[in-house]
Amino acid sequence: MKPVRILEGHAVPLERSDVDTDQIIPSDWLKRVERTGFGRGLFSEWRDDPTFVLNDQSYVGASILIAGPRFGTGSSREHAVWALMDYGFVAVIAPSFGDIFRNNSSKQGLVIVQLPQEDVDQLTQLVKDEPTRLVVVDVEHLRVEVPETGWQRSFDLDPMTRERLLNGWDDIGLTMRRESAITRYEATSHAPTLAGVFDEDGHTG
Amino acid sequence: MGRTLFEKIWEEHVVASPDGEPTLIYIDLHLVHEVTSPQAFDGLRLNGRTVRRPDRTLATADHNVPTDPISTPVKDPVSRRQLEALEANCHEFGITVFPRGHENQGIVHVIGPELGVTQPGMTIVCGDSHTSTHGAFGSLAFGIGTSEVEHVLATQTLPQQRARTMAVIVNGQAPADVSAKDIVLAIVAELGTGGGAGYVIEYRGEAITALSMEGRMTICNMSIEAGARAGLVAVDETTIDYLRGRPGVPEGDEFEVLADRWRSYVSDADAEFDAELTIDASQLVPFITWGTNPAQVVALSGVVPSPDEYDDPDAKGTTERSLAYMGLAPGTLVRDIPVDVVFIGSCTNSRIEDLRAAAAVASGNRVAEGVRALVVPGSHRVKKQAEEEGLDQIFLDAGFEWREPGCSMCLGMNPDQLKMGQRSASTSNRNFEGRQGRGGRTHLVSPVVAAATAIKGRFATPDEVGS
Numbered sequence: 276m277k278p279v280r281i282l283e284g285h286a287v288p289l290e291r292s293d294v295d296t297d298q299i300i301p302s303d304w305l306k307r308v309e310r311t312g313f314g315r316g317l318f319s320e321w322r323d324d325p326t327f328v329l330n331d332q333s334y335v336g337a338s339i340l341i342a343g344p345r346f347g348t349g350s351s352r353e354h355a356v357w358a359l360m361d362y363g364f365v366a367v368i369a370p371s372f373g374d375i376f377r378n379n380s381s382k383q384g385l386v387i388v389q390l391p392q393e394d395v396d397q398l399t400q401l402v403k404d405e406p407t408r409l410v411v412v413d414v415e416h417l418r419v420e421v422p423e424t425g426w427q428r429s430f431d432l433d434p435m436t437r438e439r440l441l442n443g444w445d446d447i448g449l450t451m452r453r454e455s456a457i458t459r460y461e462a463t464s465h466a467p468t469l470a471g472v473f474d475e476d477g478h479t480g
Numbered sequence: 481m482g483r484t485l486f487e488k489i490w491e492e493h494v495v496a497s498p499d500g501e502p503t504l505i506y507i508d509l510h511l512v513h514e515v516t517s518p519q520a521f522d523g524l525r526l527n528g529r530t531v532r533r534p535d536r537t538l539a540t541a542d543h544n545v546p547t548d549p550i551s552t553p554v555k556d557p558v559s560r561r562q563l564e565a566l567e568a569n570c571h572e573f574g575i576t577v578f579p580r581g582h583e584n585q586g587i588v589h590v591i592g593p594e595l596g597v598t599q600p601g602m603t604i605v606c607g608d609s610h611t612s613t614h615g616a617f618g619s620l621a622f623g624i625g626t627s628e629v630e631h632v633l634a635t636q637t638l639p640q641q642r643a644r645t646m647a648v649i650v651n652g653q654a655p656a657d658v659s660a661k662d663i664v665l666a667i668v669a670e671l672g673t674g675g676g677a678g679y680v681i682e683y684r685g686e687a688i689t690a691l692s693m694e695g696r697m698t699i700c701n702m703s704i705e706a707g708a709r710a711g712l713v714a715v716d717e718t719t720i721d722y723l724r725g726r727p728g729v730p731e732g733d734e735f736e737v738l739a740d741r742w743r744s745y746v747s748d749a750d751a752e753f754d755a756e757l758t759i760d761a762s763q764l765v766p767f768i769t770w771g772t773n774p775a776q777v778v779a780l781s782g783v784v785p786s787p788d789e790y791d792d793p794d795a796k797g798t799t800e801r802s803l804a805y806m807g808l809a810p811g812t813l814v815r816d817i818p819v820d821v822v823f824i825g826s827c828t829n830s831r832i833e834d835l836r837a838a839a840a841v842a843s844g845n846r847v848a849e850g851v852r853a854l855v856v857p858g859s860h861r862v863k864k865q866a867e868e869e870g871l872d873q874i875f876l877d878a879g880f881e882w883r884e885p886g887c888s889m890c891l892g893m894n895p896d897q898l899k900m901g902q903r904s905a906s907t908s909n910r911n912f913e914g915r916q917g918r919g920g921r922t923h924l925v926s927p928v929v930a931a932a933t934a935i936k937g938r939f940a941t942p943d944e945v946g947s
């Protein structure tokens with residue numbers, strides 16, 4: 276994945292709570308076997324509605340999504356992250372997130388910014404007042420800003436997620452540095468394997 | 481101080497715990513299905529990587545297999561591509577796979593336990609959030625995303641933050657008409673959809689130990705609906721008796737040695753949990769969800785709630801939106817709500833005991849005029865067993881459809897879907913908007929309530945239908 280240091284762009288306020296991953300990308304999109312193209316399915320149940328905020332001309336091209344509490348709960352589908360990123364979002368700001376969604380996001384380089392509800396409300400207002408305002412998410416200094424107004428807040432990221440985002444590190448490569456520890460562990464593990472349980476065609480004896 | 485079950489399993493699986501990084505834990509069993517794996521296999525190929533432990537990896541087709549007779553081809557080209565990709569990937573990487581129609585095929589969380597490959601003390605992952613089901617065996621089992629699937633395929637490990645522990649203690653004896661599903665709906669309602677976030681829940685108490693393994697699986701299955709990372713039940717003789725004789729476990733003395741080790745997978749008496757919730761089972765009743773998240777639960781004998789019951793504007797708004805989507809007016813008697821479709825199936829409630837319970841209600845009755853009722857066994861093994869017991873005939877005689885195994889209408893990735901505005905009584909685990917088909921309205925219930933509802937054509941409990 277690409278290193279992420281400072282993200283700058285316009286933001287769009289979703290103003291909905293409990294947006295679960297079924298809403299982010301409905302299940303019929305899960306049938307694909309590719310990794311790309313999911314942006315067209317993003318929020319697709321709502322996209323037909325002309326009043327839906329992503330259809331609002333003033334927010335076209337926004338790359339930062341502001342959402343309500345418990346964003347990304349529900350099904351573990353990583354496609355939700357692919358859909359947000361494929362659509363063009365690089366960060367999501369909300370008061371809280373689903374655990375698996377947050378985890379999936381950090382692996383793909385989608386920046387998760389958790390702020391208290393009142394800060395999210397303030398930011399939402401700043402953006403609604405003037406949708407062309409630039410919003411800056413600074414992963415290096417863990418800060419969100421609206422430079423034009425001087426509004427600025429800090430956020431938390433666990434140090435590892437921050438490092439990975441800054442360096443663009445891929446998970447598997449990181450773990451493979453511990454190859455000898457894994458091999459050592461395997462030598463002592465007594466957890467049964469599937470060896471001998473099934474024949475070549477998956478039948479049991 | 482003693483250790484909790486979670487802590488025991490966790491500590492046994494630590495491969496490395498580097499400073500400032502998540503702990504690297506070893507994965508004993510990786511279950512794979514067609515939806516969350518193709519991009520992971522793609523990733524392996526892209527980077528020239530292999531599957532580290534094909535002998536700890538098992539794959540099945542489940543999410544989008546049609547439930548029509550096996551002889552009918554998969555019509556949806558996209559589903560067909562995913563199913564074909566799973567088979568091809570597994571063959572390429574040397575993984576055992578159960579394609580559509582295979583005698584061992586079924587919902588991934590049904591087949592792991594029934595084949596005896598889900599075992600106490602293991603770490604188990606799958607690219608599906610209901611992996612928590614396997615926790616019923618005293619194993620640490622949780623859902624992962626596709627890039628984690630790729631990570632486990634390549635390294636058989638996973639970097640993880642250690643979870644906090646929560647004890648959910650269900651004391652006392654549940655009334656006879658209360659099933660495991662009702663217990664877990666009560667728990668989810670109590671915790672809320674986010675109440676378990678960051679926790680691994682251990683279900684404890686008399687009402688839990690009194691459950692069969694299948695009942696425990698139903699409970700652990702829905703841990704994720706309370707936001708928890710995983711659910712666990714300590715090992716006891718019920719666990720061991722269930723596993724004895726299954727294909728994945730050894731026989732004779734070798735089994736008994738294993739069983740002895742499994743008996744240590746319990747929380748120590750003086751172990752402390754980070755959080756606790758106590759529920760009195762004797763106060764429980766049959767429940768149903770009325771809204772669009774699984775914590776929106778009422779008694780089947782109750783009424784649809786009103787937004788006015790909430791002071792918090794957020795809760796009020798959520799309630800209003802849910803009611804609007806569900807097409808329900810506050811104050812409506814639940815028993816007066818008619819249904820269009822009844823779905824008995826999913827990894828929550830599609831095992832043999834679920835089918836037996838539902839068949840006992842269906843027996844000698846007829847599905848109400850205009851109601852479509854599907855029974856979708858969780859696996860081919862469940863289906864075969866049910867047929868040996870004559871359950872299929874009971875369902876068919878009563879006007880239910882008897883289908884081939886798979887996830888089916890739990891998430892409507894196959895042709896089994898609700899149509900716009902249709903209302904279902906479903907034994908699955910999620911009532912999210914559009915989950916069972918665009919514009920579909922899902923009410924989560926137990927298998928016996930589903931069966932009684934099919935017969936009455938409106939929400940009903942078994943005592944309302946003669947059998």
Ligand code: SF4
Pocket residue numbers: 542543587588589608610826827828886887890891908909
């Ligand atoms: S039955 Fe439903 S919840 Fe279970 S694995 Fe299948 S889709 Fe997921």
